[in-house]
Amino acid sequence: MTGPGRRLTQQDIARMAGVSQTTVSLVLNKRGDAEVRIAPETRERVLRVIRETGYVADPAARRLADGRNRILGVFTYEAVFPAESGDFYHPFLVGIEECAEEIGCDLLLFTSARAASGARRQIFNEESRVRLADGCLLLGRTVDSDDLARLLSEGIPFVSVGRREDAGGPVPYVGADYRPAVSALVERAVALGHRRLAYVGAGTGGESRTDRLRGFREGVAAFGADGRHLPPEASLDDLVMAGVTAVFVEEYADCVALARAAGECGMEIPRDLSILTLGAFTRPVQVDTDFTGFRIPRREMGRRAVQLLAGVLESGGTPQELLPCELIAGGTLAPAPGM
Amino acid sequence: MTGPGRRLTQQDIARMAGVSQTTVSLVLNKRGDAEVRIAPETRERVLRVIRETGYVADPAARRLADGRNRILGVFTYEAVFPAESGDFYHPFLVGIEECAEEIGCDLLLFTSARAASGARRQIFNEESRVRLADGCLLLGRTVDSDDLARLLSEGIPFVSVGRREDAGGPVPYVGADYRPAVSALVERAVALGHRRLAYVGAGTGGESRTDRLRGFREGVAAFGADGRHLPPEASLDDLVMAGVTAVFVEEYADCVALARAAGECGMEIPRDLSILTLGAFTRPVQVDTDFTGFRIPRREMGRRAVQLLAGVLESGGTPQELLPCELIAGGTLAPAPGM
């Protein structure tokens, strides 16, 4: 095909086709424009040369000239590919990739964004390549609010995967709708006779946690039950002492630990205690216990985030969307003891 | 920080610091150069403005001017994030991301490279953004040899993850060293008294398969046994009839199927038949048995590929490297019946 020499430019193509660089550019971009006309014959000639040489425009130059790239940046605060982070990002990425492919965009993963000290990643570091992308997707359990503010003030199009509070202005996001999901779980528990419920977990440290706790409280209020909030380190004893019959556990890991502790005390789940998880179901089938809870629509969130970002790029706006969580019946919710 | 207006350029910084754009650029790049001198005072003044404004250079312009980006392209022939492809790419990506982060590079995933018809991806499509990256990593069970040839002839730095035969020239790669691994498994089997061995699988269609088969044949020759090659669709009966006592199965899925079939016939693994897996994942499957075989060092391959690519970018060359596979004892290899 082409020799090993310098890469082809539009200038080269122009020479070969006996036209100007402008014409090549026009043929390449303005397919059937009204303003500028190109004779069909000329167009064909140019296209033929392009085809024969396999010319491909330099994306950097293109970007510099017109400010577009069809590249979406993906920023995360931890490593994307989970060696140890429990496949947290993975389902999101599946959705993101699917959708990016559909709309013909490439994905730029900002893996280099570590702070020098090996601390947390940061978006606007010295060598940041954010501006190479048309827009960005933000992933992470929590996102630095200063980063959000800066993104906002710089007018960089982005969508956060996960709901975010305002940060010097409304933040575009697609999140999981935890509140009605948790509330619905509370409703089910109450319907099965549970009257003393507990939420075990921080309930703070990120919108997703506060949303869960709010959903719990709303559910308790709406369906009439006693609901208490206990810290993550709450023991099984604490629960039993308080007469709790259904526990809503924020962290999945705590959920498993609690079930194990119960087993060791001779309690049977869910006969003696109902346990509901409000956390991650990465692989429902792999797990030994089939907890009652809900599924976070991670993949759909990824897809939707790309769609929303595309929309922002097209016509601006500040989309905010919450996707429903699908309830999972599971096997750890049973009628309250004595019902 | 900065208003919502146009993004900052070096020109802006220059104005604020009362110097020329050139000076800003020099301060930014030539840290302590001998040719061009900048007064410490001036340098400080410029750096201060940069710090205060949070200026970040436009990567596209940078790239256009000096031809570097610190971006590594990642090309795959299927979707990277496996919803159904059995997590094939994932371990590679873990290693790639780790290492890219270490050397301060971002990753550009060419997700948009689908052919129009939804066919196979192709590197050099009309909108290819390969040239935005300094170099590329190629992932995939098989890689189009025309693509390789073009990559080679265009002088685009790249490293293939997986060994590749020459394609109009030697191909830089890091692969798994299947031959000694399979051969070593053969040795173990022979040491346990097995005399009639079989390789079940295509043995063609990609270097990794041919390498496995060659390793098998070499092992059989070296350690003195009867080794035959059967197609993937070979049945359990075929094996039993042939008096085979140890099967080396190329495809992991076939491995599982074979074990199941054996179980249904009342055979006990590995008492009546030893089964060894050679670890080619093409089709997803539920893992349940702990097969004897070896571990393909996928993560290490990813890491190493990035290192090699960095080396190529630095100083050229055509690295070719095979990484050892770690043998897995597993529970499906036992002494031959009657030993």
Add this chain to the structure above:
DNA sequence: CCAAACCGCTAATGCGCATTATCAGATCGT
């Protein structure tokens, strides 16, 4: 019959940066 519209194309310009060539002033040597 002349001005206005149209046609197909190109020269010129700018995007933001890195780099080269050069320049004005200070310092030096003899």
Add this chain to the structure above:
DNA sequence: ACGATCTGATAATGCGCATTAGCGGTTTGG
């Protein structure tokens, strides 16, 4: 005191592309 060297900075240029203004030449309308 005057050319030579050194210092610290800048004007100019180019990377490859997209875009705008405008050019000769032909057709049209009144």
